[in-house]
Amino acid sequence: MSDNLKVVENATCTFCGCVCDDMNLTVDVDEHRITKAENACILGKAWFREHGIEQRPFALIDGHEATTEAGVEEAAQILARARFPMIYGLSDTTCEAQRVAVGLADMLGGTIDTTTSVCHGPSGIAFQGVGESTASLGELKNRADMIVFWGGNPAEAHPRLFSRYAVTPKGMYIPNGRKDRTIVLVDVRRTASTPAADIFVQVKPRSDFEVLWALRALVKGRKVDPSIERRTGVSLAVLEDLVARMKRCNYGAFLFGMGLTMNRGRHFNSAALLALATDLNQFTHWVAKPVRGHGNVTGADNVVSWQTGFPFGVNFSRGYPRFNPGEFTTVDVLARGDADAALIIASDPASNFPKPAIEHLKRIPVIVLDPKATLTSRLARVAFTTATYGINVTGTVYRMDDVALTLRPAFPSPYPSDEQVLTAIRDRVRVLLGGNRLPAGAAPIAPAVAAAS
Amino acid sequence: MPEMMTLIGGRTSKQGTSLTHGKLDGEYLEVTSTVEMNVEDMARLGLKNGSRVKLRTPEGEAVLKCKGRETKDLPRGILFLAYGPLSSQLMAGDTAGTGMPISKNLDVEVEPVPDQAGP
Amino acid sequence: MIVRGVLIEDTFAEAFTMRVARLIITGRTPRWAREAALKLTGFATSVIGCKCEAGIERELAERDTPDGRPGVSVLLLTMDKESLPQRLIERVGQTVLTCPTTACFDGLPQAPDRLPVGKALRAFGDGFQASKVVGERRYWRLPVMEGEFLVEETFGMQKGVGGGNFLILAEDADAALEAAEAAVATIADQPGVILPFPGGVVRSGSKVGSKRYKRMIATTNDAYSPTLRAVTESQLPDGVNSVLEIVLDGVDGPAIESAMRVGIDAACRPGVKAITAGNYGGKLGPHHFHLRRIMNGGPATA
Amino acid sequence: MSLALTLHTVPTVPLEAEVLSPARLAGLSAPEAAKLTVVYGNQRADLGDFFKVGKGADGELHLTGDLARVKRVGMGMAEGRIVVHGSAGMHLGTGMTGGEIVVEGDAGDWVGSEMTGGRITVKGNAGHMVGSATRGSAVGVRGGEILIFGNVGNEAGSGMRRGLIAIGGDSGDFAGVNMLAGTIVVLGRLGWRTGAGMARGSIISMHPAELLPTFAYACTYSPLFLRLCLLHLGRLGLPVARSQVEGRYQRWCGDAVELNRGEVLLLDSAPGA
Amino acid sequence: MGSPLRIVNGRVYDPANGVNGVVRDVCVRDGKIVDDVPPDAKRIDATGLVVMPGGVDIHCHIAGPKVNLARKVQPETHRDDVQLRTRVTRSGTGGTVPSTFATGYRYATLGYTTAMEAAVPPLGARHTLEEFHDTPVIDKGFFVLVGNNLLLYRLLQEGRLEEFRHALAWWLTVTKAYAPKLVNPGGDEMWKGQRNANITALDDKIGAFDLTPRRVIAAFIEAANALGLPHPVHIHCNNLGHTGNVETTLETMRLAEGRRAHMAHIQFHSYGAVAGKSRSNPTSRARDIAEYVNTHPNISADVGAVMFGHSTSMTADAPLAYMLYRIAGGKWVNADTENESGCGIVPFTYQDQVYTNALQWAIGLELFLLSEDPWRMVFSTDHPNGGSFMTYPRLIRLLMDSEFRKQQMAQVNQKALDHTSLRDLQGREYSLYEIAIITRAGPARLLGLTAKGHLGVGADADITLYEEDDDKEKMFAAPRYVIKDGELIVEDHEFRDDHGGRVLHVAPAYDAKIEQVIEPFFEDYYTIRFANYAVDDRYLSHHQVIPTAAPAAAATPAGAARP
Structure with a gap:
């Protein structure tokens, strides 16, 4: 422990959906560690204690170390090529990152789902x-x-x-x-x-x-x-x-x-x-x-809802959002073998999805953003190391009761945030596709002039 | 002869704290590979704390260590397992049009694994 | 024209356009279907006094009914389309709904004019009724003490023909009755027609209006009443001492026509002098059934 | 409209082909039909990229192959007839208003969801949500008939308002959930929680079942409408036994948390019945 | 801000500057209306087109916690009404509660460039601003719910009026709100605290507080005027939707005593009762309401017209929503916000043959047709409560085209019409000039948005160009050009560009010491920290503080999180 300590008051714990915002964090600035998390529960204490900066590569491509930029290029290529890209996770990241992820799914004509589908x-x-x-x-x-x-x-x-x-x-x-x-x-x-x-x-x-x-x-x-x-x-x-x-x-x-x-x-x-x-x-x-689980799963519900009208399991392949649990939710899309690429953000489906879904993840190119190595990042074609929200990154999270809070990070991370990586991927995909991908199918009916009449 | 029991998957604070530490780490794997079982059921099956059992569903199987719980805490015929890679092996991919696979109250076959059979 | 010694007069039966519905009444046994049908068709000989005319068309085997149970087909006719649903609702409600094991189905499902019968009767269910669609047809299930009464929501109505007839002019009453019975027996197998009068036979032929009473719309057919041969302008040939009439209602002209053909043929028996038919000079009823044409097998109506 | 299409390339991601519908193909030659647009994942493709299109003769649309990943066959169709010689994917005949679809093999989830008329026959098994409402809607099937000769998954006939769903095999859980009216016949066994939340309507099974605590036994009798219904299904080829037509049924009324005007009829297997 | 632009030969309707259908040029540079631009500036030939300022919606529900709940609860309404993505714009879904992107784009395609979300609990401010971020093209602000705020109640109860005023200013400032909003004052406390009861009259006691709605409303009117806010207190009266509520509405307006107050969706508050009957269908009292507004220049209102078809009732008036749920059945959402507000959501369909629905439709039209000052009786359907904003073109046609109105009147429940004066008002038709007032110039003036709702030099270059058409519904449904902040967003009915739009808010000054009063209340009764409550500027991106008559707050308050 160094002497260079600072205290971050009223910080927010994002471990679970309670999102308690009364943490007083003692930060060892030199060591990039939180040494004390006053008011935190047992889970929160572990969360703050364990999220230091680990020596991990910025990115791995096929298991080989790479720069974030190289990872972004590879990820963008995979996604732009895919006919049925699945974007999943997002409950352990900020709304700002979630927002970009939904935009990316829209641009690609892909499918986006959050851990909500296997939670509440x-x-x-x-x-x-x-x-x-x-x-x-x-x-x-x-x-x-x-x-x-x-x-x-x-x-x-x-x-x-x-x-x-x-x-x-x-x-x-x-x-x-x-x-x-x-x-x-x-x-x-x-x-x-x-x-x-x-x-x-x-x-x-x-x-x-x-x-x-x-x-x-x-x-x-x-x-x-x-x-x-x-x-x-x-x-x-x-x-x-x-x-x-x-x-x-x-x-x-x-x-x-x-x-x-x-x-x-x-x-x-x-x-x-x-x-x-x-x-x-x-x-x-x-x-x-x-009672919601992960720190910002409620934010994911909110962001996906306001952007698409539906809370999770949204498909954009026809040029507009469609919702159908069982059709566009991740477990199904993977277990049926529908997806031909996957982008996983802050989640580890390989450690808790049903076996047939995990088997399909092993067959397709997978891109992972996570602060930690996981079973999913191990099977990924491209694995990014990202900064941890709430600890290194500010942004917005929603408590399980839909109350939004702004995070007060404790110390900076050398790694980019999920939002930054996703934004870079999106911008590159935009170049590859020449803007949003034009809709593949017509709308069911033309939007009515007078919707209510 | 395997017996049919009901497996409940769930979260525990220990799983939560170990998960934070890292999923490729021993503690997390330890927590997620231990199944809680009613002590009377264990006695009948000749199992002790730390004995190994094989759970099987139509989807797959997993070998887990068992840990006894009193009847008032865990009724006979019920098993509890923290979510993790091994509980995944037992879950089916069909969500019945909901997106949610069933991970609680799975019907599982339970079979003791003789000690020498373990790795 | 002479058939087996019986003169078929060169005249025609004059009939009216009526509205007709066909009801299929089924029951657990033929008996209970018949019981309901008999009550339903009771007191329905003539619109003059009964507001409708009804009769059993035929008995149906299990394979011919919607629910695969024995049944009876019934025709019910009225002069106008407004009163037909009322008659159906009254009669189905009082005679089929009440009769054990029975159900009541529409026998004219193709008819575009639909009468709300089950739809009206459903209120008897007091809110406990339930409707059900099977195939293209909707039924109402009314809870009753026995179990459930099933009745079709609507019944088809089409134009029918009422008042087809022929008169059997015989040497004596016995011969007339025997001939009439024979005619009725053959017509019983004919689809599409009913004989609304008792046993299918009418002894009281009527004429329009009255010679004496202003208010009477129909009075005895004195021209064919043997007892009045001496005092009225009789139409009876010599040697005729008793006349019986067969009146037919049907779903359309051809049905009446073929029924008349077999009926007249059956009535041509020893002791019968002639067969004739009632008409009003052709001015009242649009349907004219020419006896000789019918018997020649040609188109009877003109 | 007489066309015969044979799948020559199995799609690797979902193919949405609502063009496989009599009205969309009417009057088209085989080469014209092959040019029609389908949605293959997030991009357009031609029908001919997947199907060999040939002429037919009988005024019907014949599809041959394993179409398990081909969605929306016959979606919204109003007339005509489609025969699938093989299996069909999700949303078969969704929202159809008339006509007929016959599938010789299995069908995916959402067969005939929210349909209003016509008939769908699946000779094999079907997935979940047969003839159901889609999420958020209170009303599912508003008319028509769905016949599944094999088994079905959960939520068959959810929110059904009118029509007939008949299942030759077993049903999953929540058959007839939130039903408003209509008839569901299950010749096999019912899953759990049949008829939960039903307002009106009839659910029939030929096997005993444990019903929700909000269903109450009324009587054992032979409902005539059911006789009609079973005879009708027999005519359509479902294996309805004489003993089922003639049988006596336990009537259970529910769901008491809702209108309590629905019924579940279970064939009474008591001796002497 | 786009290159300089000259719109030539258009027929200009700019009531704020007295321009009534004059053919003249409009020049734009750097996002503003200017006198002139260089001759080489881009030109739009507006021959045959009607030029108006962009529309301003003074009262709608388009963003925030309750709107998102209303979106989420109705997937079935999104399915068949979709917004396709283009190369430059995002996709979305519609129905009565469209997704954020669809909301922005659809407002734009109606020629609207500014909209005010009318009910946000302070605790939902951050969420609302997040949605604003994703609501393209239009400028927007929100009214913050303060009429059921328990701390403000405490200050009022204890007679601490000055602190009350500072606390109100604090709340407006730290939430980045545009105006204070009252909804059924006292109702939430009755609903949440008294087993789902409600306020029935202005002199009811509010739960455990020694307060009445009368005192609460008067205090807010007073405080809002004292703060010199650009828009006064925005009032959703007690007894919304109830038979006979007109008396409550009139009494509420009298409480203003000459001070400014804005009455929200006043149609829903204009119902009489059949004399002598304790329970009766509502009748129209539009005449009484219109007369009061006509004769009291301190009062303004938006109509809150009802249009037949699908709607979503979403309101901070939770007891009202429950009442609607008991009528409509189906889905019901209730959401209580600690210490601040309630909320209810019910999908609802207005049917022309239903007496009450037809009456509501008629009263909306009556209020417009009886209004003598279009500047103070402005356009709204309380979207999506009375109907979607997508019905605005039809409502405009109903006002402009008496023949069309007559046809529509023939379709509705005639008994309801018997209880209105609508049949006597056939003579009145709105002109394009008046439409420009009630949809643009009027709302902008009532909101105190001096750069909006007109085309004078210095105004924001938010401009809409319509193709003249006898069918006014068709005309107003699809402008040919829409210009936002000087940028050509819609050209020939198609999107050329995306655009963010701005957040409009106020920042009235307050005594910083008020935080010492507020903070302890937070520690006791809120579940988020006082320090994490205020919304920081990061959520505003493009924004504009609309000045108050009193000096604005100097800075973001000390407690705000500043990452």
């Missing part, structure tokens, strides 16, 4: 079906006197969700903090989060939908057969008690995790929960929020 993508689909009553996290802190965690383990995945936003903090109408709240946790197993709950409801695996559906029926005053207990492991009495409490509270909130989305039922599980929250609004105020 099903919740996004559910949202498109039924809508959502939601809130910024401060409303939970200030008002929520009943919070139901469903299918998640925040104590391990989002540690400060409990302490900073939802369970223990005092708020305007919650003067006594934890004491003023009823906390319910629903899961298939006991986890580190279970002790935080007043009521733990253990459901049989794969029966969340049935439980949620029964709750909806009870909220609406319909009958539910007592056989529900055999099916789900939860007795009718427990469900009735829950419903009574839900109707009685002043401000209720569901926070749900991937126990719903990655499970059989997928978007219907999320939709059932969103609909339950909506139903409850006939009696009192209820909101529901998916």
Whole structure:
């Protein structure tokens, strides 16, 4: 450790979707290291501790060291040649980089998808079906006197969700903090989060939908057969008690995790929960929020949405954005073998995608941008080392509740940012293609003069 | 004879912190290659902490170390595995028009691996 | 023209354009289809007193019905298109809906004029009814105590012909009845026609208006009533002591014509003197069925 | 319109070929048809780059080959007949309003999604979302018939408002989810959560199934409309058994969280039935 | 800024300068209108064309958190209404809530060059500016939601009026907003804090606060006037959409007591009730509203006309959205923003045969036709609430073409028309000059944008050239040329170039000490740090501070993140 220390106050941690912005970082300026991360949780501490500057090549082309510029040229050539280039990742980078990536996909007539599709993508689909009553996290802190965690383990995945936003903090109408709240946790197993709950409801695996559906029926005053207990492991009495409490509270909130989305039922599980929250609004105020994972996955949803109208899984091959999960989402495009090139930004599909998708990644030219070496960067044709957002790079990130924040980086990196590399690739592709690629197919219909008439 | 059990994939803080450290690193690989299993199930199958089991789905198979959990924490017939390269081996690519592969509550065949069979 | 000794008079039956619907009533057994059909066609001999005319067209085998069950085909006719749906709704509602195991299907699915029958009856379901499309056709399912009543949403209506007829002029009442029964029996197999009167036979032939009562629109056909031979301007040949009439309604002229052909032929039996037909001088009904042309196999209508 | 097209080059990325539709090919000679534009990945290509185009004789469009990566065959078609001698890719007959498509092999996802009329017959299996609504839409199929002789994936008939979907084999999960009306017949087994959120409509299966807690048993009877429906399907070639036509069915009403006017009918396998 | 340009022989409508259909040249250099340009300057032959300043939309919803939610929730509306990419422009999707690129390009292809997003919670300011970055061609600003702000409520409740005013100025400045916006004042607190209740009258108590909407509204009118803002407080009244709400609207306008106030989408606030009935269909009270506005020069309004077809109701008035959801069914989005706002979104379809919808359509037209001062009763559909901005050409035709209006009136629910005076207003037709006022010169003047909405020397060179046509819908749907900041963006109906557009905002001065009042409130009740709240200039790229009558804030406040 050198003596050249500085403190960055109110920095933002981008490890998880909580995006806590109260980090006080002690930075060893000479060593390019963060020595102390005050207020950070265990995950945040590891995040700040481990993101120093490693001695890595700026770029690797076919495993050989290369300059960033050479990598950009190779990447641009690959992408400009491709007929079905897939751009994926983007949850661990800034909105500024995401914005360029969507623009690149548009220019190429490619497909862009984010890690949302394998995270809360099903919740996004559910949202498109039924809508959502939601809130910024401060409303939970200030008002929520009943919070139901469903299918998640925040104590391990989002540690400060409990302490900073939802369970223990005092708020305007919650003067006594934890004491003023009823906390319910629903899961298939006991986890580190279970002790935080007043009521733990253990459901049989794969029966969340049935439980949620029964709750909806009870909220609406319909009958539910007592056989529900055999099916789900939860007795009718427990469900009735829950419903009574839900109707009685002043401000209720569901926070749900991937126990719903990655499970059989997928978007219907999320939709059932969103609909339950909506139903409850006939009696009192209820909101529901998916607990989002990576630091800026919510930003990715927002950027892709405002640029295209759709949150993830967007294809531009016909000259305009099209959305169809299962058709244009990454797992499908890879597992079916549709893509002929891939650009992966700040993500490591080779370590968590299903096997058939990984197999196809090995068959096509892959371009990777990542601060770290990963299984995906190992199989890449072109692998860029980039600076880490929030630690070396400023920019915008969105918290899981869609609140945007500006990052305060701790120390500079010799490596370019994702935004810089993507911009360079885009500019080179533009030259190779002579501007945006002209649309390959006509629009379904001409845009109407009076859309509403 | 292999037994059918239900595998839940998920995240843990240990996986998270080790992931930050680097995915090509031993700790991450250790965390993502250890499956949690109900202690009674383990006893029945003759497994101890650190014993090796083979999990199999129609998509593929993976050999993992096991670690016991009490019944109140992890019911019988349920397995927990942190996401990583080995959980990938068991997942199918079909997303049923959603983009999301199923990684929780997979039906898996569980078979103890005799110690001498390990590398 | 003489057929087996019976004179076929050179005259014609004069018939009217009516509106016709065909209903296919099915049931678990032929009996229950027939029970419903008999009730539905009951008291429907003449538009004069019954507002409609109806009869069983024929019985249908399982392979000939939409639901593969035994059934009965029924024709129902009215003088105008406005009243046909009303009659159908009343009668289907009171006789088929109520009858165990039955269902009611449209027998004129190609007819472009559609009458809302199931559509009107559905309200009986009190909000619990459900509609269903199978193939191109829509049905209503009405919950009833037995289970469900199925009725087609709309029934086809087309122009039909009412009042085809022929008169059997016989030596005595027994011969007239036997001849009439024989005619009815052969016509029963003929598609597209019904005989709306009891047993298919009418003894009370009528004439238009009255000689005595201003308000009567139809009164006894005194010209063919044997008992009045001496006191009225009789049309009866010598030796005729009893006359019975066969009245036919049908889906179109050809159907009536071929039914008349087989019916008249069957009626030409010993004891029958002549076959004639009723008309109004050709001024009232647009359809004229010339008996001799029919029997010669040529086009009967003119 | 009589043309016979044979796939000579298998596309390596998705090929979008909505031109494979009777109206688009009407009146064209084989060389003219070969010049029609298809979308191959992000670029244009000619139909002839992939298909050998020959004349046909029977007024129909015949496609031969493994078209698994050829999307949108018969999309939006209004009349005519397409026969695929082989398999078809995604979006087969999506949004079609009339006419007929027959696929001898398998079909991909979204067969006949949001169609309003006509008939699609797939002799093999079909993918997910058969006759479904697309994401965000509340309404799926508004009319027409889809017959799949084999198995189908999830969400068959989601948001269906009218029409008939018949499946000879098994269905995946959420068959008839959010259905507004219409009929889904599954001769094989149902997946999970059949009819979730259905307002009206009928879902029929010939096998026992565990239904959602918001479905309630009503009675066991022989619904006449189902008889009609099964006879109709038998005529169209599906293997409908006499015992199914004559059979008694358990009626389950739901979904109670919605309008509660839908039904699931399960063939009663109780002895003596 | 483009090369010098001379537009020759066009028929010019420039009401701000009293030019009414005079054929004359317009010269452009360095993005501004100038007196003259050198003879070798590029020329556009505008013979047969109508030349107007670029359109200015005073009230629409085009960017920010709720808009993006509304986009995301309706993929089905984007599918068949797409914006194709060209060599120079980006692709996008439409529907009633288009993607950002489609929004910018489509406004431009209607001849609009400026638009004001009308409702952004302060916490959503950064997001809104991010979307503005991707909204091409047009200049834009946003109104920041302050009418349900709990800290401002506390200051008001405690009578700390001066601090209230400084805090308001602080909020405007640090969020880069254009004007303060009130939406159903008090409603959010009732909605979020009182089990989904709502405000029903100006004298209702606001939840746990010792406040009423009356006091809140009056205080904001006073403060906004005192700050000398270019646009006064922009008010969405209580009781929007409710039968009989006209009384609330009139009372709200009276609260201004001669001071400036702008009434948003006033059509939605002009409903009467059938006398003597406790529950009745709404009736039109457009006459009362129009008369009040006509006779009170301190009041301005935009109409918020309803057009039949698809719309998206998106509003900070969360209880209203819930009411619509209970009517329409389908999807409902609610989004609460801590300490600041609520929000509701419901896709909605206005149908000409539905009594209430037809009445709303008619009232919008009545208000236009009864207005005696087009400068103060300006054009809007509250896009996309009353209808998409893509319906503007049709609405213009309804105003200009009484025969067309008559035909359209024949198509709608006649009982609704019976309750309006629309049939009596057949005599009135808007002229091109008046259209230029309500769509350009008027909104620019109400917004205090002195360089917009006119073609005088020094004005921004935002110019639209339309082909004259008897069918005004056709004419206004597709200008032949659109010039933004002196650059030719649309030529012969096609995009020639892309263009960024500017962010317009205010920066009223405040006493820095107010931060010492605000910061503790943040520590207690917000979940983001005070230091991370203010939006730094990096989000503005091209921007312009519109001056206030009072001196502007000296600098970005101390707390702003400055990477």
